[in-house]
Amino acid sequence: MANNKKNDAICAMEDDFAQWYTDVCRKAELMDYSGVKGFIIYRPYSYAMWEAIQQYMDKRFKETGHENVYMPMLIPQSLLQKESDHVEGFAPECAIVTKGGLDNLEENLIIRPTSETLFCEHYAKVVNSYRDLPKLYNQWCSVVRWEKTTRPFLRGSEFLWQEGHTVHASEEEARAETLQMLEIYEETAKNLLAIPMVTGRKTEREKFAGAEITYTIEALMHDGKALQSGTSHYFGQGFAKAFDMKFLSKENKLEYVYQTSWGVSTRLLGAIIMVHGDNNGLVLPPRVAPIQVMIIPIQQQKDGVLDKAYELEQRLKAAGIKVKVDAGDKSPGWKFSEAEMRGIPLRLEIGPKDIANDACVIAKRNDGNKDTYSLDENLETTVKELLDTIHEEMYQKALKHRNENIRKANNYDEFKNIIETKGGYVKMMWCGDEACEVKIKEDTSATSRCIKEDEEPFGDVCPICGKPAKKVVYFAKAY
Amino acid sequence: MANNKKNDAICAMEDDFAQWYTDVCRKAELMDYSGVKGFIIYRPYSYAMWEAIQQYMDKRFKETGHENVYMPMLIPQSLLQKESDHVEGFAPECAIVTKGGLDNLEENLIIRPTSETLFCEHYAKVVNSYRDLPKLYNQWCSVVRWEKTTRPFLRGSEFLWQEGHTVHASEEEARAETLQMLEIYEETAKNLLAIPMVTGRKTEREKFAGAEITYTIEALMHDGKALQSGTSHYFGQGFAKAFDMKFLSKENKLEYVYQTSWGVSTRLLGAIIMVHGDNNGLVLPPRVAPIQVMIIPIQQQKDGVLDKAYELEQRLKAAGIKVKVDAGDKSPGWKFSEAEMRGIPLRLEIGPKDIANDACVIAKRNDGNKDTYSLDENLETTVKELLDTIHEEMYQKALKHRNENIRKANNYDEFKNIIETKGGYVKMMWCGDEACEVKIKEDTSATSRCIKEDEEPFGDVCPICGKPAKKVVYFAKAY
Numbered sequence: 001m002a003n004n005k006k007n008d009a010i011c012a013m014e015d016d017f018a019q020w021y022t023d024v025c026r027k028a029e030l031m032d033y034s035g036v037k038g039f040i041i042y043r044p045y046s047y048a049m050w051e052a053i054q055q056y057m058d059k060r061f062k063e064t065g066h067e068n069v070y071m072p073m074l075i076p077q078s079l080l081q082k083e084s085d086h087v088e089g090f091a092p093e094c095a096i097v098t099k100g101g102l103d104n105l106e107e108n109l110i111i112r113p114t115s116e117t118l119f120c121e122h123y124a125k126v127v128n129s130y131r132d133l134p135k136l137y138n139q140w141c142s143v144v145r146w147e148k149t150t151r152p153f154l155r156g157s158e159f160l161w162q163e164g165h166t167v168h169a170s171e172e173e174a175r176a177e178t179l180q181m182l183e184i185y186e187e188t189a190k191n192l193l194a195i196p197m198v199t200g201r202k203t204e205r206e207k208f209a210g211a212e213i214t215y216t217i218e219a220l221m222h223d224g225k226a227l228q229s230g231t232s233h234y235f236g237q238g239f240a241k242a243f244d245m246k247f248l249s250k251e252n253k254l255e256y257v258y259q260t261s262w263g264v265s266t267r268l269l270g271a272i273i274m275v276h277g278d279n280n281g282l283v284l285p286p287r288v289a290p291i292q293v294m295i296i297p298i299q300q301q302k303d304g305v306l307d308k309a310y311e312l313e314q315r316l317k318a319a320g321i322k323v324k325v326d327a328g329d330k331s332p333g334w335k336f337s338e339a340e341m342r343g344i345p346l347r348l349e350i351g352p353k354d355i356a357n358d359a360c361v362i363a364k365r366n367d368g369n370k371d372t373y374s375l376d377e378n379l380e381t382t383v384k385e386l387l388d389t390i391h392e393e394m395y396q397k398a399l400k401h402r403n404e405n406i407r408k409a410n411n412y413d414e415f416k417n418i419i420e421t422k423g424g425y426v427k428m429m430w431c432g433d434e435a436c437e438v439k440i441k442e443d444t445s446a447t448s449r450c451i452k453e454d455e456e457p458f459g460d461v462c463p464i465c466g467k468p469a470k471k472v473v474y475f476a477k478a479y
Numbered sequence: 480m481a482n483n484k485k486n487d488a489i490c491a492m493e494d495d496f497a498q499w500y501t502d503v504c505r506k507a508e509l510m511d512y513s514g515v516k517g518f519i520i521y522r523p524y525s526y527a528m529w530e531a532i533q534q535y536m537d538k539r540f541k542e543t544g545h546e547n548v549y550m551p552m553l554i555p556q557s558l559l560q561k562e563s564d565h566v567e568g569f570a571p572e573c574a575i576v577t578k579g580g581l582d583n584l585e586e587n588l589i590i591r592p593t594s595e596t597l598f599c600e601h602y603a604k605v606v607n608s609y610r611d612l613p614k615l616y617n618q619w620c621s622v623v624r625w626e627k628t629t630r631p632f633l634r635g636s637e638f639l640w641q642e643g644h645t646v647h648a649s650e651e652e653a654r655a656e657t658l659q660m661l662e663i664y665e666e667t668a669k670n671l672l673a674i675p676m677v678t679g680r681k682t683e684r685e686k687f688a689g690a691e692i693t694y695t696i697e698a699l700m701h702d703g704k705a706l707q708s709g710t711s712h713y714f715g716q717g718f719a720k721a722f723d724m725k726f727l728s729k730e731n732k733l734e735y736v737y738q739t740s741w742g743v744s745t746r747l748l749g750a751i752i753m754v755h756g757d758n759n760g761l762v763l764p765p766r767v768a769p770i771q772v773m774i775i776p777i778q779q780q781k782d783g784v785l786d787k788a789y790e791l792e793q794r795l796k797a798a799g800i801k802v803k804v805d806a807g808d809k810s811p812g813w814k815f816s817e818a819e820m821r822g823i824p825l826r827l828e829i830g831p832k833d834i835a836n837d838a839c840v841i842a843k844r845n846d847g848n849k850d851t852y853s854l855d856e857n858l859e860t861t862v863k864e865l866l867d868t869i870h871e872e873m874y875q876k877a878l879k880h881r882n883e884n885i886r887k888a889n890n891y892d893e894f895k896n897i898i899e900t901k902g903g904y905v906k907m908m909w910c911g912d913e914a915c916e917v918k919i920k921e922d923t924s925a926t927s928r929c930i931k932e933d934e935e936p937f938g939d940v941c942p943i944c945g946k947p948a949k950k951v952v953y954f955a956k957a958y
Contacts, residue, residue: 032601035558036588039551041601044616047548069526072518073552073590073621073637074574079514095553096578097590100636101625102571109515111552111576111590122511122520131807137523141621142552146580157579158552328610 007280007337017223018151024273025152028282028342038150038157045342046153046269048290050160053268054140056192056287057162060184066136066164071118073141074109079117083242086116089209093145095157111144116210116261119165120243127257129248130169134177138164153270154227154479161265167245167257171236174258178234181262182215185230193268194285194395195219195275196402197229198425198474200450205434208261212236218449218474220402221274224423226449226476229271230264270479275398276366282343283366285394286387293323293383294339298332298351308355312348312375319380321387340365345390346383366390366397406474412463415475419444425476427452429469431462439464446475486759486816496702497630503752504631507761507821517629517636524821525632525748527769529639532747533619535671535766536641539663545615545643550597552620553588558596562721565595568688572624574636590623595689595740598644599722606736608727609648613656617643632749633706633958640744646724646736650715653737657713660741661694664709672747673764673874674698674754675881676708677904677953679929684913687740691715697928697953699881700753703902705928705955708750709743749958754877755845761822762845764873765866772802772862773818777811777830787834791827791854798859800866819844824869825862845869845876885953891942894954898923904955906931908948910941918943925954 010023025031030046042050058068074097081087090113097109112118123135140162147157164181168174182199189195197217207214211233219227239245240256249255276283286292293316297309309325316323326335332349339347347370349361354372360379363370364386373382405424409415418426426446430436437448455472462469489502504510509525521529537547553576560566569592576588591597602614619641626636643660647653661678668674676696686693690712698706718724719735728734755762765771772795776788788804795802805814811828818826826849828840833851839858842849843865852861884903888894897905905925909915916927934951941948 032604034551034597035555035600036551036553039553041551041597042549044546044548048546050549051547067523067527068530069523070521070529070621070639072513072515072520073623074515074518076514092581094578094580095576095588097574098577099573099575099587101573101627108578109574118513118520121514125511142549144552148580160549 007341009341010279010281012279013222013277020277020279021274022152024277024281030269030273031152036157038147040152040156040158042160042266045290049269049272049284049288050266052288052290053188053192054162057184057188057264058140060188061138061162061164064136064180064184066138066166069137069139070141071112071115071122071139073112075112075115075117077108077110079121080110082117082120083210083239085238086210090114090145093147095144095146112141113143113145114263115139115143115163116165116239117243119261120239120245123167123257124243124245127167127245127247130250133169133247133257134166134173136164136166136177138162151270151479153266153273159265159267161263163261163263165259165261167240167259169247169249169255169257171258174260175234178213178215178232178260178262181260182217182232185217185232185262185264189217189219189229189268190395192285192287193272194391194398195229195271196395196399198226198402198406198450200452200474202231202450203434203437203448203473205437206448208233210235210238212238216450218476219271219275220405220424220476221271221479222277222401223274224405224477226425226478227267227271227274228449228478229268230262232262233260235259235261276394277343280337281341283394284343284345286345286391289322289343289345291322291324291342291344292387293321293346293348294335294344295323295325295348295350296332296335296339297325297327298349298354300327302352304355305350305352309350312350312360312379316380316383319384321380321383346386362386364390366394408458409463410459415440415463416444419446419475419477423477425449425474427455427472427474429457429459429462430471430473431465431467431469432471433462433465433467436462436464440475444477446477449474449476449478486820488820489758489760491758492701492756499756499758500753501631503756503760509748509752510631515636517626519631519635519637521639521745524769528748528751528763528767529745531767531769532667532671533641536663536667536743537619539667540617540643543615543659543663545617545645548616548618549620550591550594550601550618552591554591554594554596556587556589558600559589561596561599562689562718564717565689569593569624572626574623574625591620592622592624593742594618594642595644595718596722598740599718599724602646602736603722603724606646606724606726609729612648612726612736613645613652615643615645615656617641630749630958632745632752638744638746640742642740642742644738644740646719646738648726648728648734648736650737653739654713657692657694657711657739657741660739661696661711664696664711664741664743668696668698668708668747669874671764671766672751673870673877674708674750675874675878677705677881677885677929679931679953681710681929682913682916682927682952684916685927687712689714689717691717695929697955698750698754699884699903699955700750700958701756701880702753703884703956705904705957706746706750706753707928707957708747709741711741712739714738714740755873756822759816760820762873763822763824765824765870768801768822768824770801770803770821770823771866772800772825772827773814773823774802774804774827774829775811775814775818776804776806777828777833779806781831783834784829784831788829791829791839791858795859795862798863800859800862825865841865843869845873887937888942889938894919894942895923898925898954898956902956904928904953906934906951906953908936908938908941909950909952910944910946910948911950912941912944912946915941915943919954923956925956928953928955928957
């Protein structure tokens with residue numbers, strides 16, 4: 001999966017994957033550390049990717065009838081405690097404001113770790129009748145969860161995300177919403193990020209604090225670990241009862257609403273890095289790349305070279321392509337490495353010889369292939385087609401890697417062997433008991449990633465406890 | 480300025496302007512209160528306006544070379560204290576996190592009241608050479624400033640804003656940036672929000688904590704009070720010295736950078752309400768309106784009426800107009816009031832008679848004028864022209880109101896008389912001494928809004944102290 005060439009600025013992923021990851025985050029200027037552990041700075045290059053993700057998803061959310069809102073950053077401690085499972089899940093991770101202005105506060109305030117409780121309180125006020133339903137709200141914001149071990153984008157004490165919160169008049173509608181959003185997440189990962197996801201339902205142990213059902217999208221990293229990349233929850237009427245969210249139905253009866261929530265975060269940036277990157281740095285899927293084409297002038301001091309470079313920039317820009325000329329006073333070789341490190345999908349080289357031939361050289365970042373292309377009126381189309389080809393090639397490569405790394409275990413020894421020697425997903429039958437999940441985690445550090453309800457059982461006993469098993473579960477070591 | 484008709488759901492602005500404002504905020508479903516004082520909920524209707532403002536300004540920022548980033552929400556207390564003027568300005572307003580997870584923190588963390596210190600720390604790290612300059616960063620986020628007296632959108636303990644932070648190699652360039660951003664703010668207010676601004680420089684007393692110069696845009700509300708609506712600061716090298724932000728110049732000398740910052744916030748939503756609203760509710764400038772045209776079917780139970788309404792919706796939508804059909808089971812009269820309360824620029828009525836005539840009635844929210852229009856192929860153009868006309872009419876009306884409310888005072892009695900009986904801006908000569916500003920504030924509660932450096936002096940002594948005066952200053956009571 002790694003390129004043969006090797007950029008000395010970063011560690012080889014085969015030597016130390018964690019170090020490779022951190023090196024790429026720093027050297028590609030994606031982030032910087034701040035003075036507070038777990039709170040990172042999103043530099044322009046990573047933030048532009050997040051903006052591309054926001055733009056794409058926000059459009060999909062609005063097409064499906066959702067509206068954006070903004071809820072307060074601070075939650076009174078008593079409000080967070082209203083739903084018992086929920087508070088139990090989040091209490092250990094809270095950042096607590098105890099002073100405001102020059103005074104000690106009467107009640108502690110929690111920086112939102114998630115906003116279910118705020119949405120519930122609001123919905124309880126504004127929903128009265130079936131006419132007010134459904135309410136399909138979403139918000140883009142940052143949340144704070146105090147973490148002991150942190151890594152850029154993957155696990156931070158603060159991260160950026162969207163959180164959708166909806167309430168419905170019927171169970172059926174709420175369940176359909178939960179699945180619809182899961183589908184939008186999976187589709188976004190595929191069509192924007194070139195990442196194939198494994199989707200399914202979380203076990204009771206792994207589901208969200210307060211949810212009846214949690215669905216997940218899981219991506220597979222280069223190192224064989226899984227990354228939970230987005231979740232969609234069906235709450236039933238649990239929060240509705242705790243927060244007294246009732247409405248008058250068409251039949252004139254007071255009923256509790258049915259509720260969902262769903263979110264993806266800047267973790268997706270971590271997924272992009274670890275699914276597509278190589279030993280020369282980032283490899284960006286074209287549709288999320290802040291710069292899709294870097295034009296690098298060769299012998300730029302010669303007459304007409306820079307002019308031609310800027311002329312091509314204008315042409316590609318006019319065609320809607322994100323393009324930039326690297327006209328800095330560094331050597332072309334240096335610029336090549338820099339463009340590689342930053343994962344820019346296409347490098348366009350233009351020098352005196354190319355100009356004489358009315359041509360340019362275009363190199364693809366994902367596989368290093370390069371070719372000569374005419375500068376005629378087809379150039380714009382060619383570049384667009386190359387970008388689409390790269391997207392498709394990157395998706396297929398990731399899909400192949402994922403498929404080759406889903407293995408079946410018929411017994412526990414097989415399971416342990418695969419987890420230890422190969423990594424990736426291991427699917428196994430499971431009885432449904434938490435005790436068996438816990439044992440697996442203790443023995444191997446692998447966790448259940450999801451229950452695949454659409455997969456045919458390939459056995460009828462749980463290899464851990466010997467009791468009847470009906471469910472196919474995917475396990476993996478995970479971030 | 481107020482309409483003759485009167486919606487009973489809200490207080491008349493002549494009776495109690497503050498109550499009218501709060502009523503509009505609530506009844507137009509712009510916001511709701513949360514359980515924490517000063518932290519409001521931005522409901523879909525106000526948030527959609529903020530999104531329109533973001534979209535417009537973000538485009539302008541990017542066209543002028545700025546990039547978005549995201550800095551941490553929490554600032555170590557010691558970092559906030561590094562620049563002495565700055566910390567003095569913000570210390571009384573800080574929300575302080577003292578616990579994280581289950582532990583007391585070693586150092587208190589402040590929820591950002593503004594992010595100068597974070598940008599400075601980052602720039603000090605990443606700027607080394609003139610080649611790294613300028614850095615033109617912006618971020619969209621929320622900030623927290625603990626306020627004693629709060630009002631929706633105007634003054635909150637949390638608000639949404641953008642904060643631009645730039646560093647430059649030369650004083651000239653940084654000064655030009657400060658003025659460029661002021662111009663973008665003024666232009667946005669005019670072309671997007673239909674609000675004419677008074678622009679100028681803040682006095683020493685009123686400038687931003689840590690700035691050398693603060694420029695401001697000030698809007699005039701219906702009640703004759705001014706609203707500071709955006710500011711652009713030139714910092715010189717003050718923060719640069721406190722944070723050791725140095726770079727190697729072209730001449731190979733270590734120099735301090737020159738810095739700016741600039742911001743507008745959700746206060747702009749308050750300005751929209753108080754500049755344009757009337758006694759029937761909101762009056763929205765078309766370019767920021769989440770719904771530009773509300774189609775209201777008349778006798779909607781009759782065959783073909785709803786079909787025609789949806790057909791027109793599709794036509795207008797296809798032409799890029801934000802349009803909605805109100806097909807709820809309420810009377811047309813009720814729907815008319817609701818559309819008025821929400822300030823929807825155009826109301827399109829369509830009933831059986833209209834359909835028979837292949838026509839519709841369109842009413843303008845800003846002046847109540849209505850007319851009959853053919854449903855022929857010109858409808859889309861007609862609607863767009865009407866929207867542009869409304870924008871222009873609203874701007875001209877606000878401009879007239881503002882111009883009529885800028886008055887000149889040649890002595891202090893005149894000044895006090897105007898402030899008390901007429902409100903609005905009063906311009907007066909000023910010596911430059913803070914003592915005179917303080918006296919004016921104590922006597923009249925009016926504050927200096929800005930120094931108009933482009934205005935011809937109309938006297939040569941300060942009416943307060945009798946010392947020489949060279950500057951024309953605009954004073955007003957303000958929010």
